[in-house]
Amino acid sequence: MDIFLSLAFTIIFSYLFGSLNSAIIVCRVLKHKDIRDYGSNNAGLTNVLRVFGKGPAAATLLCDLAKGVLAVVICRLVVTNSFGVTFFHDDKFIGYLAGFFVMLGHIFPVFYGFHGGKGVLIAATTLIAIDPLTCAFSVAVFAIVLAATKYVSVGSICAAIAYPVFTPIVQLFIIKGDGVLANTLMATAIGLLIIYMHRPNIKRLMNGTENKFGSKKKA
Template identity: 75%
Template sequence: MNILAILFTVIFSYLFGSLNSAIIVCRLWKKQDIRDYGSKNAGLTNVLRVYGKGPALATLLCDLAKGVIAVVVCRLLVHKVMGVEFFGDPHFIGYLAGLFVMLGHCFPVFYGFHGGKGVLLAATTLLAIDPLTCLCALVVFAVLLAITKYVSVGSIFASIAYPTFTFILQNFVYKDNYAVIPNTIMGVLICILIISLHHANIKRLMNGTENKFGQKKKEA
């Protein structure tokens, strides 16, 4: 049953994360394929440019909801239906679901393994798992963004804060026999995933060509 619970969590979360909100929203709302219009990119920015704020907002909300839904569904089915709990901790399966829904979002099997960077999705999965840790990571993001004016810098340091505060809070604050090490390892993997997807941003930061928040995009 434990293996079945892990397989379900991994497969469901990855496939659910692979669903592209922009394509689905535009098909349902406009009866069109967003990949045929504008920049032909199935992303939030192209939806906003082609169809306006309504479909763009729906796309954003669907993307954000993916993390929450994956975590909640997996925790309910694994714990309530299968009766499985790993490491004596009800949160671990949420971290596992969070990791694989992000992998699906960033490398979607339905769309050539080309997706987003998963920063907002990481926030919503963490919100569903551990709201206090999520708040700490968001504070780090906001502070670094305010200081540097770089969204990428805020995102990178927030991703580092993810496993850091997971370890600190679960080890020294909650003290409820949480699976501190396995949960922290999941957080580290998510951190590595986010940072690796920001490699181009890191290169631009080093070259001094990264765009600051609110700044018009620089010409290549």
């Protein structure tokens, strides 16, 4: 029963918490506009930066950082401390589950017609709370690819591929924790979800119409 309650709480809480889209809320409060009506029509950090500038983008970043970390921390505290449940002798798994569903909420928010962002930043912030070392490696891949190509989308896709690659390496040989297979499967699901959400970017890259980082896109 406690296992069922743990899973149900993690899935429902994380999804609803993720549905509180930071980009949409920040732009409505600061600019009285819906970010989905401008730029790439994406309710994510990159589009906020391109359309409304550094101030709203910084506020969105801070809110998303808090949302990803809080979702994981709250679920781990409730499941481990209140329900007394751990999966695979490792409290990381419930973090990955929370991370996946907070991403789903961010991408398909029930409060905003199931139209949200791509989930890259949320994936990164949840990983900060779950596995900081894997997060550091994945962010390094993103930064290197972004510097080399100037495409945020390419950096994001490469980081999404690196995420499930670094997860078993770090957890087997550095952290030496339990539940590596289950954690790697969850990391793979998160990475595939990020790549899936970049389908329009992949098409624009193939067509040569994808915006480079720092370029302005007309609203």
